[in-house]
Every structure is written in structure tokens, then in C-alpha cells.
Amino acid sequence: MKKRTHTCGELRISDAGKIVILNGWVDRIRDLGGIKFVLLRDRYGFTQVVFDPQNEALYSMALKLGNEFCVSVTGTVRERPGDARNSGMSTGDIEIAADELEILSESAIPPIYINIDEESSEEMHLRYRYLDLRRPAMQNNIVTRHRFVQATRSYLNRNGFIDVETPVLGKSTPEGARDFLVPSRLKPGKFYALPQSPQIFKQLLMVAGFDKYYQIAKCFRDEDFRADRQPEFTQIDIEMSFATEEDVFSITEGLMKHAFKEAVGVDLETPFKRFTYREVMDLYGSDKPDTRYEMEIRDLSAQFDGTSFSPISDALGQGMKVKGFMIRGLAGKFSRKRLDDFTQQSKELGLGGLMWIKVESDSIKSSIIKHCQREVEKVVEFFGAEVGDLVLLSVGESLSLSRALGQLRIRITKEENLRAEGFDFLWVTEFPMFSFNKEEGRIEAEHHPFTMPDLDDLEKFGDTQPLKVRSKAYDLVLNGYEIASGSVRIHRQDIQSRVFDLIGLSREEAMEKFGYLLEAFQYGPPPHAGIAPGLDRIVAIIVGAPSIRDVIAFPKVASGADLMTSAPSEVSQKQLDLLKLQLKDSGDRE
Structure with a gap:
């Protein structure tokens, strides 16, 4: 050659x-x-x-x-x-x-087309991934990913961060998603766990004095089958000592600005927008909104003040709210049948029903205009609705109402194939510290138990209304996807013990699960904070890929299977014997 x-x-x-x-x-x-x-x-x-x-x-x-x-x-x-x-x-x-x-x-006849985009099954493309990767679009995706990673390393290195590898074989901590377990041959009956994230190890690095850490980290979660999820994924893991939320926001915004410019030549505007959790839930009914679309959810209770329409007046009297959003210029696409379909979905989402208002060239039409024409006109005036605009509204408890309307809002953007250009970054802050697990009947940490709570909230509500306690947790959202999650960490033993008490974790259980971290925290841990942007999702958004599978060289399907290598697969009895393992139920061998 x-x-x-x-x-x-x-x-x-x-x-x-x-x-x-x-x-x-x-x-x-x-x-x-x-x-x-x-x-x-x-x-x-x-x-x-x-x-x-x-x-x-x-x-x-x-x-x-x-x-x-x-x-x-x-x-x-x-x-x-x-x-x-x-x-x-x-x-x-x-x-x-x-x-x-x-x-x-020479080459046999390829089982998939490489030189044209055709509608062959995704299974065939994944079965012959090495051929699929010859396609220019796929190669562009992988090269873009490489450029983004290189730019990430360059930026963090330049800002004093050091790349430290943390263990892949670790201790199982059954919190959150299920662990992938690895049996130990030398310690029969005991197991390692593949890391769901390097969370504890990076905090230990802060205790060790490495004040600026990063790692392009492979993470593993044994989750139930879900579309567009991978059992193994990659995150840009970052942790900083003596840092506040503002420090994390600043370094992350700088990283995104640099990496987007280097990888795809896009100039991002910083600082990014910021919303509290409560604000995005009220405005968009989602904690990861795409704000490129309008359709903000608004409180319309004042427009119905004093209404004689009993379904609304009774609800307002019980402390509920009327909320709605406007869809600009699309009223003509919403037939009565389609509106009935949306009404049915609203009921499935827990609402009593859905009301609508259409502005037409000669009149205002509404499902409730016979009962409250004056109030309908007030809503039209409030939104500044014009001919062709549609308002959807309902009544209910404030947060659950916003969530349901948020689901309808997302459905409309998808069904109407609404296109929005650019990259819409925003921060969501002040997440709830705790949530209530209905299945187990207990309070649990919303993020993870090492997240710093708002200390004023903890003092005020900790003993009586812990679900009102806010946290120092934050997410970075891009075009309607959560692309990074992080928090200020707890570094004080008294606060950590209080959080463990609130989630029902005894001192003995805490030591069993996290003893080495708690022990390390006896030796002068610094205040620290971090974040972990998801590399796969960011690159998928950059290249416009419909799935993160399109930006991973050798991905799994939704079931967790690798169609190319046929993993996971059975192993020999000899291998099982070496590990002192016996299969109780072989399950589906297909």
C-alpha cells in the first residue's frame, strides 16, 4: 500500500x-x-x-x-x-x-446504505454499527464530540483544574438508580458496583486538598427500559473547593462558551438566564423548560375574581388557581375534536377539564363564554390575544395545575413541529431539598443526601415542614433538556446528621453506606461545590441528533442490549463456579 x-x-x-x-x-x-x-x-x-x-x-x-x-x-x-x-x-x-x-x-454488499440516507431500521444500523459509522453524518457527530471534549479539557486545564481518574470498581450504595454489580472472585459472595457517578470520590479529593478537579467520567445506571437512555453514559465531572454557587455558574458558563465556540463555531451569550424552581414551574410547568417557545403559563385568577360561574368560583374559594397559556396564530389548527382530545388528556393529568378561548375575525369563541363572557374578554385583553390566537386554561391546585398545563404545552410544540433556532441555556436554582416517597411512605433527598440545604429554611421548616426546605442544588437546562446537575455539598457533620435524620437514615446505616466519606469529614473538609454536565446529551443537541445513540460510537438499545456484540450474554458454568455464583432464574434467554 x-x-x-x-x-x-x-x-x-x-x-x-x-x-x-x-x-x-x-x-x-x-x-x-x-x-x-x-x-x-x-x-x-x-x-x-x-x-x-x-x-x-x-x-x-x-x-x-x-x-x-x-x-x-x-x-x-x-x-x-x-x-x-x-x-x-x-x-x-x-x-x-x-x-x-x-x-x-474487497467488500461484500453492505446490509445498510452508507452513501444515502434511507429509512432502514435502527436495529440494522446498530447491528452493523461499524458500517453505520462510515456515514458522513455519523462521523461528523463523533468528530464534534471529540472537539467538544478537547475544548473542555483545554478550558479546565487553563483554569487550574486537574484531571483525576476515580475508581470504576467501587462500593454499592443502594440510593437512587440500581447499581451494576460485579462479583468478586477473590471475595466470594461480595460485589463491586460500577459508579453511577464519581460523587463520593470527588468529594474525597476535595478533602485531600485537590481544590479543582475534573474528569471525563464514564457512569453506569441499571435503570428500567426507557427511550433514549443508555446504561453507560459520559459526564464532565467537576468539583471545586472553597466555592459557592456563583463560582460553579461562572466556570460552567465559561466552559460552555469556550467549548461551543471551539467545537462548532457558535458564540454563546453569557451569563445564562436564571430561574428558581418555583419560577419555572409557575411559568412553564416544567423544571427543564424550553423558553424559545412562548406559551408562558399565567395566573388568570384575578380575571375571574367575582365570577358567577360556579365551577370556577367554588374552586377559587377553596384556594385553587385559574391558569392558562396562549398559542399564537394556531387557533385554526384546533378543531373541536382536537380540543376534546386535549381536554381528555388534561383529565388524565389530574385536572377537572380544560377550557378554551379562540379569537376569530368576527368574534371571540369559548367553551365557557355563555357562562362568563366578561371574564373571557378579560383573559383575551390580558394576553393581548389577536385573530388566530388560542388560549387554553384550567383550574386546580397551583403546582399540579402548572405541571399539567406544562405537559399540554410540550405536546403542542411536538405535534405542531414548532421549530426554534439557537441554543437556549438557563439555570434552575433552589430545588426542593426533600420529596415524599409515596411508595415507601417516607421523606427522601430530592438530589442526594450530601446536598447543602438552605440553612435558614432548615432552621425554620426542618422539624415541622421539611418539604418546604430549599436546597443549594441547581440544574443547567439547554433547549428543554437538563444537561447538567450539581449542588453545594454539605461539609459540616452537624448538618449532615440533621439531613440523615430527616430522611430516616440512622447513624449505623449511614456509616454502613458512606462511612469512609463521613470519616473523612472528621478531618477538616473544605466547603465545596460541583456540577456534572452530560456530554452525550450536549453533543446530541449541538448536532441536532434525535437520540443520544447518534453521538455515541457503540451504544446500546433501550433494553440495554448491544446488537452488534450480542451483549449481555450467557457465561459458562466454569466462570460461574469460579465466582461461587449460582443462577436462580435464567430469565429471558432470547
Whole structure:
């Protein structure tokens, strides 16, 4: 094989006359007037190679070529005739007049198309992932991911962070998602756990005095089957000592600004918008809203003050709220049947029903206008609704009402295929410290038990109304997806003990699960805070991929299976015997 002199995306008119060597794959072959035109492809682009029948030996070899053959071509760069130029290719002004051809390896007929986008099943693309990854779109995704990672490392290194690897084999701490367990051969009956995150180890690094840590960390969660989730994923793990929320916000915004610029040439505006948890729930009914769309949820209770319409007046008398949002210009797309469908969904979401108001050219129409025309007109005035606008509204308990309307809002953006450009970053702060687990009948940590609570809230509500306690936890949201989560950590033993007490974790249980961390906290732990942006999701949003599978080289399907390698798979009895394991139920062997 001759070593290539150029890549397939490199040559230009200025290279005309040069003798070059290209290596790559045959993307497609055309025959025009007896002349063979072969489009050669590598990950850098395409170059057209011409085989003239006057060179009989070379032409004869070219006749043997098929799609995806791996070849080496030697030839002379020449300018294409004006009418043969292709402005859609970076090399579209030139072609290679072939002098030599070496077939490095032949290819069977590929089971998936590589040179065209077609609707073959995703299963086939994942089964033959090594072929799927030859597609330019997939290669662009992987290269973009690489650039983002390189930019991340560059930025954090420049800001004094050090990259520290933490263990992959660790201790199981059955909190949150299930662990992937790894049996120990040398300690029969005992198991390691693959890390759901490096959370505890990075806090120990803060205790050890490494004040600025980061890691491109592989994480593992044995979750139930869910669309667009991966059992193994990658996060950009960051922790800082002597840091506040503001320090984390600043370094994260700087990281995103730098990485987006370096990876895809996008200039982000900083600082990012900020909302409290309560604010985003009130405005959007979601803790990860996409604010590029309008349709903000508004409290309309004042517009119905004094109404004689009993379903609303009775609800307001019980302390409930009337809320709604406006859909601009789409009223004509909402037939009575479709509105009935949305009403049914609102009931499934826990609401009593759904009311609507349409502004038409000659009148205002509404499902409740016969009962409260004055109030309907007030709502139209409040929103500044114009012809073609639609308002959806309902009544209920404030937070649950916002959540339900938020679900309807998301459904509309999807069904109407509403497009919004750009990257919409925002911070969500002041999450609840605790939530109530109905299944287990107990209070649990909303984020994790090492999150610092708001100390004023803890003092005021801890003993009587712990669900009112806010935390020093925060999320970074991008285009409606949570892309990072973090918090200020607890570093004081008295606060940690109080949190453990509130979630019903005894001192003995805490020591069993987290003893090494609690022990370390006896030796002067610094205040610290951190965050962990999700690399897979960020890159998927950047490249516009519908699934994070499109930005992971070798992903799993929703069931956790690897269709290419057939993992997970059965193991031999000998392997089980070495581990002192016995299968109780082999389950589904399909």
C-alpha cells in the first residue's frame, strides 16, 4: 500500500497538476460514455477519480470495483470542466485522473446504505454499527464530540483544574438508580458496583486538598427500559473547593462558551438566564423548560375574581388557581375534536377539564363564554390575544395545575413541529431539598443526601415542614433538556446528621453506606461545590441528533442490549463456579 499524500477532502484547484495518492472507500461508481467515475470517500470528504478506458489495464481493474471497496489511487489532479463542477463538494472543482489503482480489500454488499440516507431500521444500523459509522453524518457527530471534549479539557486545564481518574470498581450504595454489580472472585459472595457517578470520590479529593478537579467520567445506571437512555453514559465531572454557587455558574458558563465556540463555531451569550424552581414551574410547568417557545403559563385568577360561574368560583374559594397559556396564530389548527382530545388528556393529568378561548375575525369563541363572557374578554385583553390566537386554561391546585398545563404545552410544540433556532441555556436554582416517597411512605433527598440545604429554611421548616426546605442544588437546562446537575455539598457533620435524620437514615446505616466519606469529614473538609454536565446529551443537541445513540460510537438499545456484540450474554458454568455464583432464574434467554 502506498502512503497517502492527501485526504479525500483536501485537494483544490491550486493543487492542479500535482501527482497525489489517495486512500479511501468507493462511495459510488458512475459510467458516462465509457468513462468510469469513482467517488472516493474518507472521513475528511470526497474526491472524484476518473478511469479512462484508453489505459486498458487500469480500466480493467476499475471494472472490478464495487461500493465500499477499500482502495489506494495514484493520479494527477486536474481542473474539472465548468459544466462538470460540483459546488456541493469541497473538492468539486477538481478530479483525479487515475494512473494506478490498488484494491486493498474487497467488500461484500453492505446490509445498510452508507452513501444515502434511507429509512432502514435502527436495529440494522446498530447491528452493523461499524458500517453505520462510515456515514458522513455519523462521523461528523463523533468528530464534534471529540472537539467538544478537547475544548473542555483545554478550558479546565487553563483554569487550574486537574484531571483525576476515580475508581470504576467501587462500593454499592443502594440510593437512587440500581447499581451494576460485579462479583468478586477473590471475595466470594461480595460485589463491586460500577459508579453511577464519581460523587463520593470527588468529594474525597476535595478533602485531600485537590481544590479543582475534573474528569471525563464514564457512569453506569441499571435503570428500567426507557427511550433514549443508555446504561453507560459520559459526564464532565467537576468539583471545586472553597466555592459557592456563583463560582460553579461562572466556570460552567465559561466552559460552555469556550467549548461551543471551539467545537462548532457558535458564540454563546453569557451569563445564562436564571430561574428558581418555583419560577419555572409557575411559568412553564416544567423544571427543564424550553423558553424559545412562548406559551408562558399565567395566573388568570384575578380575571375571574367575582365570577358567577360556579365551577370556577367554588374552586377559587377553596384556594385553587385559574391558569392558562396562549398559542399564537394556531387557533385554526384546533378543531373541536382536537380540543376534546386535549381536554381528555388534561383529565388524565389530574385536572377537572380544560377550557378554551379562540379569537376569530368576527368574534371571540369559548367553551365557557355563555357562562362568563366578561371574564373571557378579560383573559383575551390580558394576553393581548389577536385573530388566530388560542388560549387554553384550567383550574386546580397551583403546582399540579402548572405541571399539567406544562405537559399540554410540550405536546403542542411536538405535534405542531414548532421549530426554534439557537441554543437556549438557563439555570434552575433552589430545588426542593426533600420529596415524599409515596411508595415507601417516607421523606427522601430530592438530589442526594450530601446536598447543602438552605440553612435558614432548615432552621425554620426542618422539624415541622421539611418539604418546604430549599436546597443549594441547581440544574443547567439547554433547549428543554437538563444537561447538567450539581449542588453545594454539605461539609459540616452537624448538618449532615440533621439531613440523615430527616430522611430516616440512622447513624449505623449511614456509616454502613458512606462511612469512609463521613470519616473523612472528621478531618477538616473544605466547603465545596460541583456540577456534572452530560456530554452525550450536549453533543446530541449541538448536532441536532434525535437520540443520544447518534453521538455515541457503540451504544446500546433501550433494553440495554448491544446488537452488534450480542451483549449481555450467557457465561459458562466454569466462570460461574469460579465466582461461587449460582443462577436462580435464567430469565429471558432470547
